[in-house]
Amino acid sequence: MSDKKLLEQLRVDGDPKIADRDAAETFGWEKEEAYELFAEEMEALVELQKQLFADKSASLLIVLQAMDAAGKDSTIRAVLSGLNPAGVDINPFGVPTEEELAHDYLWRIHHHAPADGYIGVFNRSHYEDVLVVRVKGFAPEKVWKKRYDHIRNFEQMLADEGTHIVKIFLNVSKEKQKERFEERLERPDKRWKFRAGDLDDRALWDDYMDAYTDAIEKTSTDDAPWYVVPADKKWARNVCIARILRHHLEAIDPKYPEPEEGLDHISVPD
């Protein structure tokens, strides 16, 4: 499948129709083939990141959202390790602290917006404030309803000021989540990751899908698009995400800076 066609298929314009998307989609790739495609994409990403970091005229922000066990952490490990860690800025947003709660919900987010030259990753984000907050009723509807506008405006400001934004919803199926939860429960080196409370969100699956649908539909814009990436097969997911990132880095089109003037006649003394 061509890059262009793949990206069009993943990108959301309007209702994301999550239920109509196959979380196990592989776009016709075989597993081995996907590994090779991924390695090629990573090579291109490494070079693009070098130039982004040297250029320091723009940044890339990746917002990662998903249900538990959809693979947010493993996406970061797979796609972002291999890049120069000096230019990667990973920010997990967990339950807000007391200090964070004493401010508006975008305050802690804004602080971690990536600087020029950096690839920033939000592992969860301000979207939790229209997802878990809505589903669990942590704020009344009249409060979270206004947030779609805030978020669109906030992201537009970031984009206008040089941050390219890519928002990714890892679309895992409810069956695959069950499988991964069971694996966590069974494997001694993974068991610590499981909390009995993880089942509470699972029980609210449909409410979450409604909240995701609204959030994605209302905030997928030209300058801060949402992509729904099938996440049941990690190897297909990785190719999709690497392609999305390459597309946006190529759009930034970073360049090595011009050398200082007057270097032509310089020689290095012993």
Added chain:
Amino acid sequence: MSDKKLLEQLRVDGDPKIADRDAAETFGWEKEEAYELFAEEMEALVELQKQLFADKSASLLIVLQAMDAAGKDSTIRAVLSGLNPAGVDINPFGVPTEEELAHDYLWRIHHHAPADGYIGVFNRSHYEDVLVVRVKGFAPEKVWKKRYDHIRNFEQMLADEGTHIVKIFLNVSKEKQKERFEERLERPDKRWKFRAGDLDDRALWDDYMDAYTDAIEKTSTDDAPWYVVPADKKWARNVCIARILRHHLEAIDPKYPEPEEGLDHISVPD
């Protein structure tokens, strides 16, 4: 060479005798062999980092200091990429900002001390305040002389509170620096890295070595040791650094956390 013997040779106790150390030392390794050794070390580091990040009971701080073109950036790329970027926290310390200068010199450093579970890297550090500051006379002797004590005390506090500290001086030869500067001047994709001002520090090479000697001798302690790593051959350097990191991560001895109680009777509903 055994791990133990290698680490003893690199670790500094007293005068580092920089001039007596061979910056091109390879410890008897051939290049290909060193690549294999490095790959093995990285595999061990990946597993140790996973446990450190899960355990969240201690952190590792790596302080990197060196002359220009000694390979600080390339060390970070080579040794730290490959690890999970979510648990790696790279902090470059450049010329202090106005706000930073309005505080004591440890203020900006302290803010970036790694949190439990993280591997923090300082690319340059508070040591610049007894190196460039001393060599260029940015502060009088009576000011920088007191700093060795401050630094020892500050690092001891960090260590007592759970941060394992490893300080690495990349020992590049003056000849190799010349070679690398010339490469930067010649290669179009590297030329932008060169500043005519880089030659000013080179002209002060001996003063810098005196300042490094003092700094290392006065602050290499059991809980915050200095290592002088030969840096003319990147492939030998990488093996040395990976071994140092493995040694210190093994000393932390991180463990996966205990799972939540009561998981035995849990099943995941459809």
